[in-house]
Amino acid sequence: xxxxxxxxxxxxxxxxxxxxxxxxxxxxxxxxxxxxxxxxxxxxxxxxxxxxxxxxxxxxxxxxxxxxxxxxxxxxxxxxxxxxxxxxxxxxxxxxxxxxxxxxxxxxxxxxxxxxxxxxxxxxxxxxxxxxxxxxxxxxxxxxxxxxxxxxxxxxxxxxxxxxxxxxxxxxxxxxxxxxxxxxxxxxxxxxxxxxxxxxxxxxxxxxxxxxxxxxxxxxxxxxxxxxxxxxxxxxxxxxxxxxxxxxxxxxxxxxxxxxxxxxxxxxxxxxxxxxxxxxxxxxxxxxxxxxxxxxxxxxxxxxxxxxxxxxxxxxxxxxxxxxxxxxxxxxxxxxxxxxxxxxxxxxxxxxxxxxxxxxxxxxxxxxxxxxxxxxxxxxxxxxxxxxxxxxxxxxxxxxxxxxxxxxxxxxxx
Ligand code: LLP
Numbered sequence: 001x002x003x004x005x006x007x008x009x010x011x012x013x014x015x016x017x018x019x020x021x022x023x024x025x026x027x028x029x030x031x032x033x034x035x036x037x038x039x040x041x042x043x044x045x046x047x048x049x050x051x052x053x054x055x056x057x058x059x060x061x062x063x064x065x066x067x068x069x070x071x072x073x074x075x076x077x078x079x080x081x082x083x084x085x086x087x088x089x090x091x092x093x094x095x096x097x098x099x100x101x102x103x104x105x106x107x108x109x110x111x112x113x114x115x116x117x118x119x120x121x122x123x124x125x126x127x128x129x130x131x132x133x134x135x136x137x138x139x140x141x142x143x144x145x146x147x148x149x150x151x152x153x154x155x156x157x158x159x160x161x162x163x164x165x166x167x168x169x170x171x172x173x174x175x176x177x178x179x180x181x182x183x184x185x186x187x188x189x190x191x192x193x194x195x196x197x198x199x200x201x202x203x204x205x206x207x208x209x210x211x212x213x214x215x216x217x218x219x220x221x222x223x224x225x226x227x228x229x230x231x232x233x234x235x236x237x238x239x240x241x242x243x244x245x246x247x248x249x250x251x252x253x254x255x256x257x258x259x260x261x262x263x264x265x266x267x268x269x270x271x272x273x274x275x276x277x278x279x280x281x282x283x284x285x286x287x288x289x290x291x292x293x294x295x296x297x298x299x300x301x302x303x304x305x306x307x308x309x310x311x312x313x314x315x316x317x318x319x320x321x322x323x324x325x326x327x328x329x330x331x332x333x334x335x336x337x338x339x340x341x342x343x344x345x346x347x348x349x350x351x352x353x354x355x356x357x358x359x360x361x362x363x364x365x366x367x368x369x370x371x372x373x374x375x376x377x378x379x380x381x382x383x384x385x386x387x388x389x390x391x392x393x394x395x396x397x398x399x400x401x402x403x404x405x406x407x408x409x410x411x412x413x414x
Contacts, residue, residue: 001040002281003033003390004366006328011364015393018286018325022362025386025397027288028305030373032398034391036282037067041074044240044274047256051263051270054120056100058238058275059085061370064387066398067279068092077120079238079273083110090117100235100271102149102199104129104170111136115144121233121271123149123197125172127181130191137190146185147195147235150178152216156201156209156239159316165200165213172198175220182229193229195268196221199237202276205249207258210239214262221266234263235271242280244367245319252277276370283369285310285385286325287348289361290340299335301357306339307346308379310365310372314345322348324355325362332356337363341380373399381407 003014011018013033021031045055056077059068063085068078069092077098078089089099101114102123114122115137124130124146137144151172154165164171173181185191200213214236221231236259241249250258263270287305294300312318322337324330333356337349348365357363376384383402388395 002036004284004364009326009328011323011325011328013284013390013395016390016395018364019362021388021390021395022286022288022325025388026401027286027362028303028309029286029386029388029401030283030368031286032062032064032067032279032283032369032387032389034070034389037070037279038074040278040282041071041076044252044272044277045075047252048259048270048272051260053270053272054098055272055274056098057278058273059089060374061275062279062283062372063088063374064398065092066389066396068094071278072098079275083107083113086110086114086117086119096120100147100197100273102197102273106133108132108136111144112140115140115142119145121145121147121194121197121235123147123235125149127173127184130181130185130188134188134190143190143192145192145194147197147231147233148173148178148181148185149197149199150175150217150220152198152200152213154200154209154213154216156204157206158201158203158241161316162202163200164202165198165209175216178220179223179227182224183227186229193231195231195233195235195271196224197235197237197271199273200239202239203241204239205241205247207250207255210236210255211258211262214259218262218266221268231268233271234266234268235273238273238275238277240274240277242276242367242370245321278370280370281367283372285365285368285372287363287365289357289359289363291359292357298351299333301335301337301354301363303337303339303348303363305348305365305385306341306380306382307343308341308377308382309339309385310348310368311375311377312371313348313350319352320348320368321366322352322354323364323366324357325364327355330355341382378402378407383407
């Protein structure tokens, strides 16, 4: 469910015509719907109402302060993977005690910052990381709460680049060594065992891999208990997929019911780290057609957004529907929608049925609210796009378009 709909053939975001924003802000820009973001958070979080839980939004999916602030105000926490994300989450007003820190490569400086901030849990992914954290926490005069990230060796049946819970992936620790490491952690002076964590992958469209992972985690937690190690939290990560095209991911209620069944009898607070499911369909990328050209084999629609603005098609061969901003029922043609970047891999759509377009037309790249702006770059020295949020009949620029001066900020000629 989202609030991007047509009225008399014109695309609206809530009560604002997208074209009006494009005229004022210029293109390309990311556009988020406040009502959709709130609705997605409430539906997801509400699905777990019966279980003690905390929904920690995966900041990497969409890191704008306005988005983080909104989820924080609805009771959400944050799942962070860097010092920069911690900085953002705190700036957005998310209390440190609602922040969990994931990732295989935390630096000592990042650990220090997080220990001093008093976060809820470090999701630790290796023995060396654990020992470093113990030392750093000691140096800061504090104790670091830890949940080891267990790698349950489950196939999430998603794109290889975003599978994280297989034995061959760099993430987490297999159950055998993890058990050993918990025993060790229990003896470290500056480590406090908080929980167990896990994240098996992203854009999962089936429930079974989650259930399989949960079953393994349950057995794991029971063996910890048999060793006298009690955990307060079970963090099952994120990963619930969304509909980009014809996928049919399970709705949050179905996911929550499966999780509740898997947890039955365990005395833990559940932590969830959803990213994509909260923001993916709450945002679009709006771009203007510059030129069209008919190649000998293909039709190209050249737009002012490129792979630096939205990397997903280039990186994962991801599908994003492309819809017209004006003229809902315009005929469609099979074409490649490409950006201005000097790479053949620079496309937003390939051999896709897209609105027939001419220079000046506006196009909406749908479902771009997750891993869209947050993965954008300045490649080809392109200033990053603006981000805009609509709430009812008003809109606000929540990140201004970068300028040329922004491009060279911090550079120097020796
Ligand atoms: N927790 C951890 C530890 C993660 O690594 C991730 C995502 C999440 C939570 C959130 O997963 P989600 O609920 O959004 O599926 N750039 C890729 C996705 C990378 C996901 C990385 N980790 C894409 O555009 O598809």
